[in-house]
Structures are given as structure tokens and as C-alpha cells.
Amino acid sequence: MAAPIGRSASKLAVKVVAQTKKESIGAIIFLHGSGDSGEHFHSWIVDTLGEELSFPHLRALYPTAPSRPYSAAGGMCSNVWFNRYTIEFESPEDTSSIQHMNVEISKLIQDQINSGIPKERIIIGGFSMGGSMALHVAYSQHTSIAGVFTLSSFLNQESLVYKALQAHSGPIPPLFACHGNADELVLYDWGKSTVETLQEHNVQTEFHTIPGLSHELHKGVLQQLKAWILKVLPEA
DSSP states (O other), rough: OOOOOSSSOOOEEEEEEOOOSSSSEEEEEEEOTTTHHHHHHHHHHHHHSSOOEEEEEEEEEEOOOOEEGGGTTTTEEEEEEOOOOOOTTTOOBOOOHHHHHHHHHHHHHHHHHHHTOOOGGEEEEEETHHHHHHHHHHHTTTTTSEEEEEEOOOOOTTOHHHHHHHOOOOOOOOOEEEETOSSSSSSHHHHHHHHHHHHTTTTTTTEEEEETSSSOOOOHHHHHHHHHHHHOOOOO
């Protein structure tokens, strides 16, 4: 059911954090939240964790979403992975913008495969909108990757992702998800409902509720994420 992967290299601007070994045997694609950039998202992770979120055997990539008119911000241009009409659970999805970015991120995945990294050694995830985009990429287009992670993210109630999973019959990448129960932008109930619906569609999920956390990164969450990545993509 995967869509054809574009042959040309991705045009997304990408910050790459090099591994400490000569060759990578896997890759992690980190997608930032709305209005952010790959460069800033990387810096935010380092500042929150107090050190680089690095792995000796994995390449970390932080692409930046293109600038586009964003309906949820009154039509102003912003670095967003796709357009949202409103930031509401019941809102319909802007399918054309999602499908366009699925193609662009597919090219980035193909770049990694062309560099010698097997597709099943690639993880994609992100914060807020970045996590939502990762769910679309993985479960609608690339079900043979190693895993997906979301931090403070949600899917719309009638998401295309659920329709894709319903039609899928093969293996499904596992999901690591964290959400603060004090999130004022992406409500905790939205994230929890998303996880529960994905589980109903046979997605193996590790879900963490963070008491008192609002819409932000958290050191403990990043430490949990690192442990999960090492479990999914071990060095040996």
C-alpha cells in the first residue's frame, strides 16, 4: 500500500548530527513542531536534556518544514508540515498538504536508503505537529520502518491514518508516545484517544503520561525516548 518514493533527493533543509562511528547502521528523523525549525528543535532537545541526544551507531536528522500559509494562524506563513484548519480534535484534515509532505519526507527516507541504511533501520518521530506528521508518514506510507515516536501529538478524529491502517495487512511499526496531562495546546485527551485508536488498529504502543507537563519537552521524556530507540535499534 506504500506510495511510490520520489527518485529525486529531498529539498528539505536538514541538520544532521553525525554519529561517533565511521558508519551509521540506522537513522532517526526528528520532526519539529509548528513554526519551528530543525536547527532550533535540535538546540531545544540539547538544552532540555543537558547533552546531545546522540547514538554512536545512528545518524540523527532534523529537517525543517517549508514555509506555507497556515490556516490555524490566520493564514500567516509558518514552517509547518501540513496545514491545519483549526487546532481541534474534530477538525477535518487538509489532505492535500499532508499528501504533499508525505512525498517530500519519503524522499528524505529514500536518501537514507541510498546512503546504505536499510529501511527497517529507520525511525521517524517528532514533537506536536512533527509527531502527527510522523504518524502519517509511517502508517500511511512506510510501514516497514523500525518505529515511530510522538511527543505531545495527536491525530484528528477521522484521520487518514486510521483508514490506511484499516486497509493494511502486514507488519506495523511500534509507537512510543508521551503526553503531559497539563498540555494546554494539544489536550491530553486528544493524545490519549489517538493512542487508543492506534492500538485498536493493532499498533503496539508504549504510552507515557507525564503529570503536570504542559506543551513542552521534558528531560525525563527524552531519556525514556533514548532508551526506547536503543531497544528498537540496538547497536549490535
